[in-house]
Amino acid sequence: MTDVLREIGKIARALDSIANIEFKEYQLSKGQYLYLTRIFENPGIIPDKLAEMIKVDRTTAARAIKKLEEKGFIEKKPDSKNKKIRRLFVTAEGAELAPIIQLENEYSNQIALQNLSAQEVEAFTKTLRTLTANIDEEWLSVKKGNKRPYLKQTKE
DSSP states (O other): OOOHHHHHHHHHHHHHHHHHHHGGGGTOOTTHHHHHHHHHHSTTBOHHHHHHHHTOOHHHHHHHHHHHHHTTSEEEEEOSSOTTOEEEEEOHHHHHHHHHHHHHHHHHHHHHTTTSOHHHHHHHHHHHHHHHHHHHHHHHHHHTTOOOTHHHHHHO
16 A cells, blocks of 8 residues: 555655755744744734644744744734734734745745646645545544544454
């Protein structure tokens, strides 16, 4: 059986490594480019939603958010109705950097998909969206403290 997730993981790790090297000159490290882009695309997002979107725990997201804030790329602003809620926005400096990150993403997509036809790209995208939906359910379930049943499968 082909281990699709290993191949997806290799691609994700390679592209993340490339991005971390390329964005080092902008003082972005360890995936911070991801957070900055998602905040740019979703102005006013709350940290919990951002963590869920990127599929990391709150603590990991909080560390990245804090570092981006210290570097002046993002800022937290209180919600207009509920002052306890802090919303995330890119600063002018972050807004200058976000389009560069988006260009890198477009280029990486172009390179990754270069030998596929438009129909293959469409079918592959549809398949990946199905995989993502399947994993999202599992991720949410495990985040809520549920156990996955794979050990039971090997005992039967």
